[in-house]
Amino acid sequence: MAQYTVGDMVAEFLTRIGVTTAFGIVSVHNIPMLDAIGRRNAIRFVMARGEMGAGHMADAYARVSGGLGVLFSSTGPGAANAVPGLVEARFAGSPVLHITGQTATKFIDRDTGTVHDVPGQTAMLAAAGKSAHRVRSAAEALGVLIRAATEALTPPMGPVSVEVPIDIQRIAIPRPAALDHLVLPVPPPLPPSEAALDEAAAIFARAKRPMIWMGNGAKRAGPAIEALMALGFGVVSSWNGRGTIPEDHPMSFGALHGNGAPPIQEFYGTVDAMLVLGSRLRGHETGDFSMKLPSVLVQADVDAGAEGRSYPTALFLHGDAGLVAEGLAKRLAGHIAVDPRFAQDFAATKARANAAYRATLGPYADFADQMRAALPRDGVWVRDITISNSTWGNRIMPVYGPQDAVHPVGAAIGPGLPLGIGAAIAAPGRKTVAMVGDGGFALNQTELWTAAQEKPDLCIVVMNDRGYGVIRHIQDAVADGRRFAHDLIGPDHKKLAELAGIRAYRVAAVEDFGPTVARALAEPGPSLVEVDMVTIGEHPPYAPYTTMGKHAERAAAAAR
Numbered sequence: 001m002a003q004y005t006v007g008d009m010v011a012e013f014l015t016r017i018g019v020t021t022a023f024g025i026v027s028v029h030n031i032p033m034l035d036a037i038g039r040r041n042a043i044r045f046v047m048a049r050g051e052m053g054a055g056h057m058a059d060a061y062a063r064v065s066g067g068l069g070v071l072f073s074s075t076g077p078g079a080a081n082a083v084p085g086l087v088e089a090r091f092a093g094s095p096v097l098h099i100t101g102q103t104a105t106k107f108i109d110r111d112t113g114t115v116h117d118v119p120g121q122t123a124m125l126a127a128a129g130k131s132a133h134r135v136r137s138a139a140e141a142l143g144v145l146i147r148a149a150t151e152a153l154t155p156p157m158g159p160v161s162v163e164v165p166i167d168i169q170r171i172a173i174p175r176p177a178a179l180d181h182l183v184l185p186v187p188p189p190l191p192p193s194e195a196a197l198d199e200a201a202a203i204f205a206r207a208k209r210p211m212i213w214m215g216n217g218a219k220r221a222g223p224a225i226e227a228l229m230a231l232g233f234g235v236v237s238s239w240n241g242r243g244t245i246p247e248d249h250p251m252s253f254g255a256l257h258g259n260g261a262p263p264i265q266e267f268y269g270t271v272d273a274m275l276v277l278g279s280r281l282r283g284h285e286t287g288d289f290s291m292k293l294p295s296v297l298v299q300a301d302v303d304a305g306a307e308g309r310s311y312p313t314a315l316f317l318h319g320d321a322g323l324v325a326e327g328l329a330k331r332l333a334g335h336i337a338v339d340p341r342f343a344q345d346f347a348a349t350k351a352r353a354n355a356a357y358r359a360t361l362g363p364y365a366d367f368a369d370q371m372r373a374a375l376p377r378d379g380v381w382v383r384d385i386t387i388s389n390s391t392w393g394n395r396i397m398p399v400y401g402p403q404d405a406v407h408p409v410g411a412a413i414g415p416g417l418p419l420g421i422g423a424a425i426a427a428p429g430r431k432t433v434a435m436v437g438d439g440g441f442a443l444n445q446t447e448l449w450t451a452a453q454e455k456p457d458l459c460i461v462v463m464n465d466r467g468y469g470v471i472r473h474i475q476d477a478v479a480d481g482r483r484f485a486h487d488l489i490g491p492d493h494k495k496l497a498e499l500a501g502i503r504a505y506r507v508a509a510v511e512d513f514g515p516t517v518a519r520a521l522a523e524p525g526p527s528l529v530e531v532d533m534v535t536i537g538e539h540p541p542y543a544p545y546t547t548m549g550k551h552a553e554r555a556a557a558a559a560r
Helices: 006-016 031-040 051-065 077-092 121-128 138-153 177-181 194-205 222-229 262-268 321-332 342-358 367-374 387-395 416-426 438-443 445-454 469-478 493-499 510-522 549-559
Strands: 021-024 044-047 069-073 096-102 131-134 160-165 210-214 234-237 273-277 297-301 315-318 380-383 432-437 458-464 503-507 527-532
Touching: 006 031, 006 138, 006 177, 021 051, 021 416, 031 044, 044 416, 044 445, 051 069, 051 077, 051 096, 051 416, 051 445, 069 077, 077 096, 077 121, 096 121, 096 138, 121 131, 121 160, 131 138, 138 160, 194 273, 194 297, 194 315, 194 321, 210 222, 222 234, 222 321, 234 342, 262 342, 273 321, 297 321, 367 387, 367 432, 367 510, 380 387, 380 416, 387 432, 387 469, 416 432, 416 438, 416 445, 416 458, 432 438, 438 445, 438 458, 445 458, 445 493, 458 493, 458 510, 493 503, 493 527, 503 510, 510 527
Parallel strands: 021 044, 021 069, 069 096, 096 160, 131 160, 210 234, 210 273, 273 297, 297 315, 380 432, 432 458, 458 527, 503 527
Antiparallel strands: none
16 A cells, blocks of 8 residues: 555645645645645646746635635745735635645755745745745644635635645655544634624614625625615625625615716715725725715724724724624614615616716727626626726626626736636636736736636637736826837737637627627637727726826817
C-alpha cells in the first residue's frame, strides 16, 4: 500500500469539506498536493494560464456557487501572481482558500536564493487577504487547513492563504481519523441584540416612507427582506448586493442607487428612515460619501468595525443581516403604517430615473434591454470594469438572483474573462455572459484557452473601443481634454477566438447586439462577440465625469 502523505491529506480534506472544483497551475512546489488530487479523481482541477486568472476564477466560483473557492499556486512568483485575485476576493467578501507551496522548511525566510523563495511571502499574502497561515509541521497540517477554511467561510468572508512547505507535503503520516466525520466549525449566523432590535423597530414604527439598502452581506437575507417589503419598505442595492431582491420588483430601485441618478437622490430626501443591511456604503458607489442619504440610517452588519465607518448612523446593530431583517419584520407586523402614496411615488421615481439615465447613454441606450432579452432569466451576468459596465452594466441591466452577478468590486480592469470562466463553471446548466473592454481583455486574454479547454457555457462580449475608454473620459474631465497613453493596438478578437477554437461573432450595428449575443448563447460551450464601438459611436462619459472639467463645458456649449 502506498504511503499516505500530507499531500494526500490536503486532497482528502478538500473532498471531505465538499470541494468539487479547484483552480490553479501545477508547479514544482505543489506537485505532491496536486498529484494526490489527480490520483483521487474527486476534484475537477481547472488549469488556468496564469495564477492571476486562477485567483479570479476561484473568486467567481465562490460567488456563484455560494461555497468555497479553492486556488492552488506555487510559492514565490506564483503566489505573487495570485495576489490580484486575492485582493479582488477580499474586496468582494468571497470565501477563497488559497493553498500555496513553500520552499523547504530549512530554507524558509533565510534569503538563500532557493527556487521560488520569496522572504516575507506570508506577510504579502496576509496583506492581500483576510489572513495567511504557514504549516510548520506535518502534525499541525490538518488543524491549519481547518482553521483557514473556517476563517474564509466565517462572515465577513474573504480569502485565506495557507503555505505548505514542499518537504512537509511529502512527509508520510497516519491518515487522520478526524477526516471521517469532518465538519468545519463555521459559527452560526450572529444574532443581534434583542434590545437593539426593539430600538430599531421603534424607529421604523414611526417611519412613513422606509427603505432598505442591501449590500453583499444581505445576499442570503432575501426572504426576510421580502417580509419587510410586504410591510411597505422599498429597496435599493449596492453593486455587490445585486439580485438579493429581483430587480424587476416594483419596489426595488435595483442598483440605480443614486450615484449618477439625481431623481433617486432627490427621492431619498423624502425617505424618513433607511435600514442599511450588510453594506459598507462604499466610497466608490457614494461619490466618496458625498451622496446624500436619508437622515436616519439604521445599520446592521456582522463586522462591528462597520459602525460609523462611512456615514453616521442613528443606530448600529451588530449581527447577521437576515436575522436583523427577520427580527424587525416580526416586531413591525401590525405596528407600521406606511404612507399610502409611497409605493406610487417609488414607482414613478424608478421609471423617471431609468428614463433619465438611459438618455445619457447615446447609441448604447438600449444595450441593457438587448442584453437582458438575450440572457435567460437565470443567466449569470459577469462584467469587467469597462465603460459599458460603469454605465449600464452595473446600474440598469436587471439582475434577478443573489448569485447571478459578478464584477470587480475593487474596480480593477482585467478580471472579467477569468471571472466569467469561474462563474460559468459554478453554474452548469445555465448561461453566463462576461462583458469586458478590449483594454481589460488584454490583461488576461490567454485565459481564452482555458475556456476552450474547459468548455463552459460562456459568451464573452468584448466592447472594443480601441483603448481605455474610461480613462479617456477621466482625462477629458481632469486634464483639460489632454489624452495620453490611452490608445491600444489590439488583436482582431474574432480571429483570436477562432484561433483558440471558440465560436466568434462581430457586431457593428446597435440593432444587432442582442440578437448576436442570443445566437452565441444558443449553442453550448464558449463563444465570443466583438462589438465594434468605433463604428457604433463613442460611449458618452459617466457620472461624475459627465459634469467635470473644461472639456465637459465645451461639449455642453457645443450641444447648445
